[in-house]
Amino acid sequence: MSDKARVATVWLGGCSGCHMSFLDMDEFLFDFAERADLVYSPIADVKDFPEDVDVTLVEGAIANEDNLELARIVRANTTTVVSFGDCAVSGNVTAMRNPLGDPENVLVPVYVDAVDRNPVVPSEEGIVPPLMPQVLPVHRVIDVDVYLPGCPPDADKIKRAVTALLDAEPLVERGTDIQFG
Amino acid sequence: MAAPIDLHEVAEREHEARSRYPWRIKACASTACLSAGATGTVQSLEQTIETNDLALDAVVIPTGCMGLCSRGPLVRVMRRGGDETMYQAVNEEVAVDIVKKHIKKHEFVETNLLDTSIPFFAAQERIVLANGGVIDPDRIEGYVAHGGYLALQKVLTEMTPEAVVQEVTASGIRGRGGAGYPAGSKWSLLAKAPGEQKYVVANGDEGDPGAYMDRTVMEDDPHRLIEGIAIAAYATGASKAFIYVRAEYPRAVERLDRAIRVARRNRLLGRKILETDFNLDVEVRIGAGAFVCGEETALLASIEGLRGVPQLRPPYPTEKGLWGSPTMINNVETLANIPAIVTKGADWFASIGTPKSTGTKVFALAGDLVNIGLIEVPMGTTLRTIVEDIGGGIPDGKAFKAAQTGGPSGGCIPAEFLDTPVDYDSLRQLGSIMGSGGLIVMDDDVSMPEVAKFFMDFSMDESCGKCTPCRAGTVQIHGLLERITAGQGSWTDLRHLEQLCATVRDTSLCGLGQSAPNPVLSTIQYFGDEYESLLVESGLEVVDA
Amino acid sequence: MRERRATVDVSFDGVEYEAYADESVMDASRRLGIGIPSLCYLEGLSVWGGCRMCVVQIAEDHRLRPACATPVAPDMEIHTDTPQLRAHRKAITELLFAEGNHVCAVCVVNGNCELQDVAVDTGMDHVRFDYQSPQREIDASHPKYIFDPNRCIVCTRCVRVCHEIEGAHVWDVAYRGSEAVLVTGMNQPWGTVDSCTWCGKCVAVCPTGALAYQGRAVGEMQHQTDIVIRLAMARNKGEWIDPAELEEMR
Structure with a gap:
């Protein structure tokens, strides 16, 4: 059994920019790979979220029912859950539909009013997840241990946070590392 | 200029007029009884008197609040030199019965008798509400006949402003608006504040849900408030006063406006009041429906015609208030206590209540109680007395759960503290406040x-x-x-x-x-x-x- | 010769300082380099005291006071940085973020925003409270400026600078509570308000992205509070400013 940390990343209602920023850590990724196994991630071919994960970076807001379900699975199987990026922390751009109210108010103009052919709101039970009435930050549906805002958080910020987590150091005096936007 | 009123002469005439009728029927025409149909009651009483040829025997006098609002319309039948009888739930038919039986045949209308020896009446001590159910609020003569404006006359002719402030300070009266700031200290701050122009403001922006203490004073005994204001203005050197009334109290506005006109006509306001050098103008200002305007700095902004939002303190209004001039804001109930303090003395007032909370307090009893209405009790009366004796306990065999004092700014007090004396400091210790006098009692069904x-x-x-x-x-x-x-x-x-x-x-x-x-x-x-x-x-x- | 200003001894967080007897705790703290977060306060304008970011504790007094509206007093013991104050300031910041739509990622002032800075200063890494997601109408009717009330924190700097410095009184607050909103003219589109002189002082002092120049993209907007402070202070002192100085500040 490896003594490496078991790290996962998940991609909920977001643009994947936070994952891009994660990859921007460049050569630190080698150091990271030395110390951790990436046991689940959109950039790894793993179907089911595994058990006994040490750290999970959660990108994106809770925008649909699949997001909600996965967030709960993450919580049940992870020691330290990190809200990764502004969408996870605050809803951010993903939540910009919230002032418009019911999701229908967004779906109908886009999929019905604005199209000529086959104007229908996409729905397929079990395949297309229904939207949440309001987009929620991750901590509204599961307990979150660490917050890493930024849109996206730049690679250095992520590096500092991930290093601290792998070293089991508390995140203090973070200054602009917690700046939104 | 009209001659000033001769208070003693008016009082005498009023007493004389009173004894002309063998029967006087006082019908509560305050807002609560009106909403229960008191207009019809009064009409029915008057008609029946006339059709039964009793116009020389009985007179109907519409009065202010008698207190037990949940039993209204209330009527008191008074026999010259004799007893008085109180009736409850007097609708038009009962009114006919009262005239035909009680007046004509000296028989009680048993079904509607209201026992006045019950604690609701017996446990009260009325200073502010003394004239409730007694006088016709629209007639200054009624107020004068019960000693009205004698206190003003006394301060103007016998006391220096400093002595008046001293008297109020010695009485220990604290602000009845809720915070309980000693009124004497406030008066003395305004009295000492430099400036030619000073203002006194009566705060009648009573906004707590279920509270109607100040409304009752303004509607049912407007001259008491005006007299209190005039004394405050004399004591502090103010020459202009405002009564700030919330827009939801149109009757109060109407009554006060009329009372101010009448007082001015009688040289109790205006220039050379009661032939002294004291001048005072009083004006009613109407709010626009914002609860926050009961907060004194927001209230001042509203009077100035600005957006009613609180201002930063310091400077306090007694330094810089209306239009930059020293201003003192007193609650309506505070000011309504002043004439009695002047007439009967600070010692008398301080002997009522507790050492730190002197005098009485008016409460609007509401909620799950047998008796709902307006009461005035000495400070320090226990919650238990108010709830169980005066309020008659919880109806339908249910249990007491909590008493809410102070409205949205107050707290809920559980049964274990029912023996707490109701005064400023005890309530604060329990996490609530005295507030302006709203008291809502809840039974154990309430969440x-x-x-x-x-x-x-x-x-x-x-x-x-x-x-x-x-x-x-x-x-x-x-x-x-x-x-x-x-x-x-x-x-x-x-x-x-x-x-x-x-x-x-x-x-x-x-x-x-x-x-x-x-x-x-x-x-x-x-x-x-x-x-x-x-x-x-x-x-x-x-x-x- | 000008009279010397009287001073008093005060302490900030246990350190003794000399403050002018006629200044506020806020002004003293600024002069002495003590950072007290603030949003509605702006040097040279009247004191509003609404944002409550600058609350401080005086000695053991449990009633907190806004530094901007509290005059210093002899031997005043001022605490600016207790755990309780930090918790309150963070909560107030969260409340501000939750009541509007402050999406930094798409905001014109991203990176140049006083509200964003306050969030960093107070350590706000997330908002515990529910976002209210208001949908208030954006006013883009002015040819030069744009007002997004969803980004407004009702600090009323615009109201005060327009009334007190420019003398135009275009801005005001309408409605109350959470409905309170800044309005132009008699609550009409800004572009139709004749009393607006297009001076741009309101835009210059806005602490958030609520007031901006038209056509600015994310992060492109830079407020110029320093110019307005200079103008206001000079005006209060009755002092002339060399136009070249202002030009340089621009």
């Missing part, structure tokens, strides 16, 4: 988190929006309470609720925000188990639609 939500809804709606904690914090507190009462709240929500209440309490600009969390904090303190029983194990599992 306390729901009560907290009700009051937070009120505060949220009435926040002026100037400061962040009150504007945005009350919204969040309300949201958390909604989640908890809907059975979707978590322990985290409860923790956030308490933290947020602390922030709103500690950082809000004015009293509205600072005290808005009181109903929540006091119900968590005394009824925490009710909150806890509503929580879900992990509220994060629940996402409301």
Whole structure:
């Protein structure tokens, strides 16, 4: 059994920019790979979220029912859950539909009013997840241990946070590392 | 210029007129009884008297509030030199019976008799409400006949302003608006403030849900308030006074306007009052429906015609108030106590109540009680006396659960503290406040988190929006309470609720925000188990639609 | 010769300082380099005291006071940085973020925003409270400026600078509580308000992205509070400013 940390990343209602920023850590990724196994991630071919994960970076807001379900699975199987990026922390751009109210108010103009052919709101039970009435930050549906805002958080910020987590150091005096936007 | 009123002559004439009729029927025509149909009662009484040829035997006098509003319309039948009888629920038919039986045949209308020896009446001590159910509010003669304006005459002719301030200070009276600031200190601040132009303002922006103490004074005994204002102005050197009345009290505005006109005509206001060098103008200003305008700095802004939002203190209004001039704001009930303090003396007043809370307090009893209405009791009367004796206990065999004092700024007091004396300091120790006198009693069917939500809804709606904690914090507190009462709240929500209440309490600009969390904090303190029983194990599992 | 200003001894967080007897705790703290977060306060304008970010504790007094509206007093013991104050300031910041739509990622002032800075200063890494997601109408009717009330924190700097410095009184607060909103003219589109002189002082002093120049993209907007402070202070002192100095500040 490896003594490496078991790290996962998940991609909920977001643009994947936070994952891009994660990859921007460049050569630190080698150091990271030395110390951790990436046991689940959109950039790894793993179907089911595994058990006994040490750290999970959660990108994106809770925008649909699949997001909600996965967030709960993450919580049940992870020691330290990190809200990764502004969408996870605050809803951010993903939540910009919230002032418009019911999701229908967004779906109908886009999929019905604005199209000529086959104007229908996409729905397929079990395949297309229904939207949440309001987009929620991750901590509204599961307990979150660490917050890493930024849109996206730049690679250095992520590096500092991930290093601290792998070293089991508390995140203090973070200054602009917690700046939104 | 008209000649000033001769108070003694008027009083004498009034007493004479009174004894002309063998029977006087006093019918409560205050707002609560009017809404129960008192207009019809009065008409029916008058008609029946006329058609039964009793016009020389009986006269009907519409009066102010008699107190036991839940039994209205109330009527008192008084026989010359004899006893008086009180009737409850006097509708038009009962009114006919009263004339035909009681007046004509000297028989009681048994079905509607109201026993005046019950504690509701016996346990009260009426100073502010002394004329309630006694005089016709529209006739200055009635007020004068009961000693009205003698106190003003006394201060103008026998006392220096300093002596008046001294008397008020010695009486120990504290502000009846809720905070309990010693009135004498305030008066002395204004008296000492430099400036040619000074103002006195009577705060009649009574906004607590269910409270109608000040309304009753303004509607039913307007001259008492005017006399109190005039004494305050004389003592402090003010030459202009405002009565700020909320727009929801049109009858009070009408009555006060008329009373001011009559007082001026009788040289009790205006120039050379009672032939002295004292001048005073009083003007009614009407609010526009904002609760926050009961806060003194917001009230002043509103009088100046500005947006009614609280201003920063210091400077305090007694330094810089209306249009930059020294201004003193007193609650209507405070001012209504003044004539009696002057007439009967500070020692007499201080002997009533407790050493630190002197005098009486008017309460609007509401909620789950047998007797609902307006009462005046000595400060320090226990909650138990008010609830069980005066209020007649909880109806339908249910148990007492909590008493809410101080409206949206107050707290809920549980049964274990029923023996607490009702005074400023004891209530504050329990996490509530005296407030302006709203007292709502709840039986054991009531959910306390729901009560907290009700009051937070009120505060949220009435926040002026100037400061962040009150504007945005009350919204969040309300949201958390909604989640908890809907059975979707978590322990985290409860923790956030308490933290947020602390922030709103500690950082809000004015009293509205600072005290808005009181109903929540006091119900968590005394009824925490009710909150806890509503929580879900992990509220994060629940996402409301 | 000008009279010397009287001074008093005060302490900030246990350190002794000399403050002018006629200044506020806020002004003293600024002059002495003590950071007290604030949003509605702006040097040279009247004191509003609404944001409550600058609350401080005086000695053991449990009633907190806004530094901006509290005059210093002899031997005043001022605490600016207790755990309780930090918790309150963070909560107030969260309340501000939750009541509007402050999406930094798409905001014109991203990176140049006083509200964003306050969030960093107070350590706000997330908002505990529910976002209210208001949908207030954006006013883009002015040819030069744009007003997004969803980004407004009702600090009323615009109201005060327009009334007190420019003398136009275009801005005011309408409605109350959480409905409170800044309005132009008699609550009409800004572009139709004749009393607006297009001076841009309101835009210059806005602490958030609520007031901006038209056509600015994310992060492109830079407020110029320093110019307005200079103008206001000079005006209060009755002092003339060399136009070249202003030009340089621009």
